Amino acid sequence: MKKNSKKHFGRKLKAYTAITTSVIAADVSSQVRYHNIQDTTLVNNGDFFDIDFNNDGILDVRVSLSQFTSSYPTYSYYYYRNSVLAVGLSYASAEINVQLNSYSYYEAAAFNLNSSIGSSVNSFLGYGYLGVIRGTSNSFSSYVFSSGQFPGSGQKFVGAKFNIGTAVHYGWIRMDVPSNSQSVTIFDFAYDTTANNTILAGDTGLAVGIDELNSEKIELYASEAVLHFPNSLNKTFDLRVYDLKGQLQEITRVAAGSHQYSLKRFYNGIYIVELKNEEGTFRKKLWLESK
Numbered sequence: 001m002k003k004n005s006k007k008h009f010g011r012k013l014k015a016y017t018a019i020t021t022s023v024i025a026a027d028v029s030s031q032v033r034y035h036n037i038q039d040t041t042l043v044n045n046g047d048f049f050d051i052d053f054n055n056d057g058i059l060d061v062r063v064s065l066s067q068f069t070s071s072y073p074t075y076s077y078y079y080y081r082n083s084v085l086a087v088g089l090s091y092a093s094a095e096i097n098v099q100l101n102s103y104s105y106y107e108a109a110a111f112n113l114n115s116s117i118g119s120s121v122n123s124f125l126g127y128g129y130l131g132v133i134r135g136t137s138n139s140f141s142s143y144v145f146s147s148g149q150f151p152g153s154g155q156k157f158v159g160a161k162f163n164i165g166t167a168v169h170y171g172w173i174r175m176d177v178p179s180n181s182q183s184v185t186i187f188d189f190a191y192d193t194t195a196n197n198t199i200l201a202g203d204t205g206l207a208v209g210i211d212e213l214n215s216e217k218i219e220l221y222a223s224e225a226v227l228h229f230p231n232s233l234n235k236t237f238d239l240r241v242y243d244l245k246g247q248l249q250e251i252t253r254v255a256a257g258s259h260q261y262s263l264k265r266f267y268n269g270i271y272i273v274e275l276k277n278e279e280g281t282f283r284k285k286l287w288l289e290s291k
Contacts, residue, residue, distance in 0.1 A: 031194040032205030036246065041185040042087075053162060053171050053191040059092035060162050061173065063130075063186055087131030087150070087177050087184045094162035094171075097121050098128040101147050110149035110156035111201040113244075113270060117159035117170050118198030124161045131181030152179030155187065155269075157201035167195035174202065188244075202244055202270075218275060218282050225263040225290040227273060233258050237275040241288075244270060266290045 033054070040049055048064035065087055089096050089108050097117065098106035108128035111117065130150040150156055158173040171191030177184045192199040219230050227239075233256055241250040241263065250265050254275070267288035275282045 031192050031197060032190050032199060032203050033193050034188065034190040034204040034246070036188050037186065039185055039187050041183055043183045049186050051173060051186075051189055053094070053160070053169070053189065054164055054193075056164070060094040061096065061158075061160060062090045062092070063173075063175065063184060064088055064090065065131075065184065087129065087148070087181055089128050089130060089158065091126040094160045095124040095126050096128050097159035097161075098123050098125045099149075103147065105147075107147050107149060108158050110153055111159055111172065112156065113202040115157065115159075115201045116198050117157075117172055117201060119168075119196065120198070121159055124159075130158075130175070130184060131177050148177070148181065150175070150177040150184075151181050153177075159201070160191075162191075164195075169193070169195060170197065170199045172199060172201045172203075204244060204246055220273065220275070220282075220284055220286070222273075222286040222288055225267050225288050227261045227263065227286075229259055229261075233275075235277055235279065237277050240274040240276070241265075241267075242272040242274065244272070246272075263288065263290070 035053075042049060042063065042065045045065060045067040048062050050059050051061040051063070052058060053060050097109045097111075099109045100123075101107050106123070106125055106128050108130050109123075129148050131148045132151050155174055155176045158175065160171045160173060162169055162171070169191050171189060173189040174187045175184055176187070188204075190199070190204060218233070221228050221230075233254060236256045237254050239250075239252050239254045239261065240248060242248055249267070249271065250263060252261070252264075254261050267290050269288070270285055271288050273284050273286050
């Protein structure tokens, strides 16, 4: 979904951040509060998206696009023109995990799925660039200044730290920046409701990777979009596939004795595969890729 009006984003903020949908029941011990928003893409200079992790009415993080042209302060024959949109993060109450780049200024760190975000992660500051800043010279030479860990890397996670009262909490934001940094798409975000708890990037609070079944342990792996059960299933199971937002993608019944199951829908990424019967539930995260 694309929104081209900064005013429109402001009106929609409360509706977006209020959504905490998950169609899989969360584990009772889970302390993660997950916000499944409608995918939102910023495309114009000045577009922004505000995030309120815990719906307390306090802005925690702003994701924005800005375009600028400037002259180099020391060497006047450099004038940078045609600069692309820079994707940036600013904040009101949260701090963003950042890293120094080779130009000695901070850019937002891009976390992979299941990376730990907590007190052991250094360099939490209140600003950072997700995208690139490029320019060309109108003199005898040219210069290109590129930065950012997100552009062209696919879906990655930003780590955030913020306070609820005086207590510190950690969270993540999942987004994607194309290689030209002309836009940014925000998918979802979450935080841990327990103070000072480390959260894993992409953790939605679902009970994933656990074996609650009384029967012998299930072995399960995926090859492209085929699920394999190398020891065969000793019982009949209801099989469900969810995306990382908890949205149901596929449901079927797999009979006892099955060694594999070919998924019917198109998949490209990490999904949650669930096997369930009267004895219990088994869930596992797998990379699925349809050819």
